[in-house]
Amino acid sequence: MAEMMQDPKSDASQDTLASRATAAWRPLVFAAVIAVAAIPAGLQIWEAVLGYGLFLAALLVWPSTNAAARVRAKAQKKPATAGLRDMRIVDALDFPTVLFDEDTAVIRQNPASIVLVGSYPERSELSARIRSPAILELVARTIKTGQPESVEHAERVPSERWHEVRAAPVDARSDTGRRLFVLTYRDLTEARRMDRMRTDFVANASHELRTPLASLMGFIETMQGPARDDEAARKRFFGIMLEQAQRMARLIDDLLSLSRLEMRAHVAPQGEVELVGAVGHVIDTLRPMANELGVEIALTAPEEPVLLPGDVDELIQVFSNLIENACKYGQTGKRVEVSVSGVEPGGAQVSVRDFGPGIAKEHVPRLTERFYRVDVETSRAKKGTGLGLAIVKHILTRHRARLMIRSDLGEGSAFIVKFNDEKPGPLSSTSELYQ
Helix, strand or coil: CHHHHCCHHHHHHCCCHHHHHHHCHHHHHHHHHHHHHHCCCCCCHHHHHHHHHHHHHHHHHCCCHHHHHHHHHHHHCCCCECCHHHHHHHHHCCCCEEEEECCCEEEEECHHHHHHHCCCCCCCEHHHCCCCHHHHHHHHHHHHHCCCEEEEEEECCCCCEEEEEEEEEEEEECCCCCEEEEEEEEECHHHHHHHHHHHHHHHHHHHHHHHHHHHHHHHHHHHHCCCCCCHHHHHHHHHHHHHHHHHHHHHHHHHHHHHHHHHCCCCCCCCEEEHHHHHHHHHHHHHHHHHHHCCEEEEECCCCCCEEECCHHHHHHHHHHHHHHHHHHCHHHCEEEEEEECCCCCCCEEEEEECCCCCCCCCHHHCCCCCCCCCHHHHHHCCCCCCHHHHHHHHHHHCCEEEEEEECCCCCEEEEEEECCCCCCCCCCCCEEEC
16 A cells, blocks of 8 residues: 555656666767767867766656656556456365455355355355354454464364364455455364374274283282192183283284285285185185084185286285174074175175174274274174274275175175276275165
């Protein structure tokens, strides 16, 4: 505003003689050479000096064309305004953005902000859609100070989400001359969920290790004290201690497997897997365990080989986990059906179905979470660590495959692994479909 009110004459006065002389040194030198060269031709010295002086005065005192143009430009200069073309840039941003003026009237919002906070009616204020006191106070401070500020905002409804909300001034004005500001949202939801997952993982892992360790310490103290000479008690305690030590060993093995898988999450598996042979090998390995549980494993597979890119050891671990779970937790159904298909549209498919008690709908979406158990006591009694399906999920992530889970109470469960035709790569991801 001060720039607009400045007197053009004061701007002209700033164009000093020294600066003009510096800018016009070439014409001055040329005129001096001409004046000196004219003396031998008959021109008097005082006439040459007088002519050069008049030329010098005219050149330095009279405003140059460029200086006059600069003065006119400064006199006509106006504050930048946010035109339609500038506002279209807001629409191209992928994060929610709202452009508003110093009266908090919304000038424009991009499609991402419409999805997040809703559409603003024309010339409405920010508070029409934003009710958070923290965000509104942030906007008020930025308008007052002209300095960018940010605040973290959390929402609980309709789902839990976190955003970093930032308000900043824009070096432009609206068509009405008001200052412009921009409000942006940066999504922190995934980062916060990962932080919570890591915290829960450490807490759960510590708890899972602490329980068998406490049992071992208790039995050792008992055998060193009251049961020192009790041979029968010692034999029984040794059996329990071995079970607890094996439980810790299984848990540590699964934790190491998860760690290795996470380190290689973005590395495409090398090699080729013959799916029918891999599934058949797993069934042959688990058949003695299934016979002890009274469960029959039936395999349906095509006669021709089903080839796909992948790591054979990791896929064997996937099928071992799914079939073993079906035998243990679907034991009451007495039967597990395993089918391999290589003619499905889009890729090969392996299905493991049991006829046990099934899983309640509220538990199904969380089955692949680490340490999540539908029934903690049953899982521990069957020597489960709570990490099996989490390992399955990570392996399938590397193989660009999907895990589909279908279950109904009283009708058993089906776990379906569906492979894509595409070669697995670093951008692959696993999605679970629940029914």
